[in-house]
């Protein structure tokens with residue numbers, strides 16, 4: 275066994291951070307890792323999310339019909355969008371569709387709004403139907419680490435109206451598990467907390483690999499310490515609240 279110690283602030287970093295009305299985004303180092311989603315676009319995403327998005331798009335020739343409307347936003351930009359929407363659309367609409375500054379997933383660089391056709395026809399509510407190329411994208415998304423973040427019927431849990439156009443990179447295998455179990459990111463944390471590291475683990479099988487997922491509770495003000503077996507590939511992400519998710523690939527070395 276190998277003992278790992280990671281700093282407390284790691285709770286607020288990683289692909290699985292939960293940013294919503296309750297948990298603000300509080301990491302500051304995303305800007306150095308942003309890249310355009312494709313060569314003709316000014317829309318930026320965190321590098322790994324951009325790479326995986328490109329893989330989906332090339333497999334379906336998606337950029338021929340789909341536009342990137344909005345990816346990473348600075349806090350200032352989110353404030354402007356929020357204020358503008360309050361002026362143009364009123365408070366009721368804005369609360370449903372536009373997150374307050376620091377509470378938008380777009381500040382993480384892991385979220386993207388997509389639209390069928392030309393960009394910016396409707397910046398706040400782009401058209402991304404459950405048919406044609408958009409549905410093909412949706413069906414491929416989970417395998418590449420993306421989830422539809424604000425599904426219909428989960429509005430009370432996410433705090434955001436149904437947004438068919440907003441996708442969030444959470445990474446593999448988490449996107450596939452969430453999609454299969456129909457869990458939002460909020461619900462996924464409630465689910466993962468049933469698997470405390472060292473006691474129980476959630477097993478996800480894919481191909482010849484068994485992926486083990488467990489949850490490590492963070493104690494405020496102290497580093498996060500845990501043990502893992504030697505020589506097993508792993509990755510980790512904070513939940514941006516009170517803990518850390520450990521993912522271990524039992525066979526093979528491909529982290530997907």
Ligand SMILES: [Zn+2]
Nearest residue numbers: 385386387440
């Ligand atoms: Zn969005």
